[in-house]
Amino acid sequence: MRALILSDIHGNLEALDAVLAAAPQHDAVWNLGDVVGYGASPNETVECMRLLADFNVRGNHDKVCCGLVSAEGYNPAAQRAVQWTTERLTDRSVRWLESLQEGPLFTSNSSLAHGSPMDEDRYILNIQDAWEPLQRAEQRTSFFGHTHMQGGFQLRGSEWVHVKPVQSEGVDADKRSQWVLPLREDGTRYLLNPGSVGQPRDGDWRAAYAVLDEEANEVTFYREPYDLALAQGRILMAGLPERLALRLREGR
Numbered sequence: 001m002r003a004l005i006l007s008d009i010h011g012n013l014e015a016l017d018a019v020l021a022a023a024p025q026h027d028a029v030w031n032l033g034d035v036v037g038y039g040a041s042p043n044e045t046v047e048c049m050r051l052l053a054d055f056n057v058r059g060n061h062d063k064v065c066c067g068l069v070s071a072e073g074y075n076p077a078a079q080r081a082v083q084w085t086t087e088r089l090t091d092r093s094v095r096w097l098e099s100l101q102e103g104p105l106f107t108s109n110s111s112l113a114h115g116s117p118m119d120e121d122r123y124i125l126n127i128q129d130a131w132e133p134l135q136r137a138e139q140r141t142s143f144f145g146h147t148h149m150q151g152g153f154q155l156r157g158s159e160w161v162h163v164k165p166v167q168s169e170g171v172d173a174d175k176r177s178q179w180v181l182p183l184r185e186d187g188t189r190y191l192l193n194p195g196s197v198g199q200p201r202d203g204d205w206r207a208a209y210a211v212l213d214e215e216a217n218e219v220t221f222y223r224e225p226y227d228l229a230l231a232q233g234r235i236l237m238a239g240l241p242e243r244l245a246l247r248l249r250e251g252r
């Protein structure tokens with residue numbers, strides 16, 4: 001079984017299209033949330049996940065943009081993006097976003113969350129944040145998103161590893177690249193983030209995603225270049241904040 005794992009698409013259809021065209025053959029699609037917010041194509045990315053994904057976890061932007069909770073506490077650019085998105089979502093998109101379930105969701109062998117498995121809105125940024133979820137994990141692999149940073153943590157006993165995929169092509173590369181994490185069968189538990197498809201914040205502008213291969217016992221982290229200028233142009237033409245276009249190039 002091979003699962004294509006996507007997170008934080010954020011209405012960036014150009015990035016999502018590039019990832020779907022490049023992804024290796026897979027049996028399932030797992031979406032870790034934030035399908036909308038920031039990008040210029042919220043209805044298109046909703047429709048794509050509605051049709052393609054076997055599991056859809058709700059993200060904080062999904063909740064806010066369909067009106068389940070307020071955007072209080074968001075920075076001004078994010079609030080404007082929420083307002084812009086809310087005004088443009090079709091009724092069908094709103095209903096689908098409203099129907100999304102809070103993580104963690106459970107596949108046969110993994111758990112899927114947007115933020116922490118303990119709290120959907122909490123960020124997992126360091127070992128301290130990863131501690132309790134990994135102590136409590138019953139599956140070998142738990143996947144999360146929300147931070148927009150590819151990688152994660154692994155734990156066996158008291159031995160911690162900060163998993164940082166090193167993409168050989170470098171951050172300015174315009175080529176695709178991949179990095180393989182072999183999964184150990186000695187009781188090691190993994191808490192892993194595929195990275196953000198639509199708005200990476202780990203210094204690499206390329207769309208991020210991951211594939212879990214249960215037979216090969218490995219997770220492969222990918223970076224895929226996409227038509228950045230088109231995604232930026234559509235954000236600017238839509239009247240969304242300029243910063244949301246500029247940050248795509250910075251990967252921040």
Ligand code: ZN
Nearest residue numbers: 008034059146
């Ligand atoms: Zn997000």
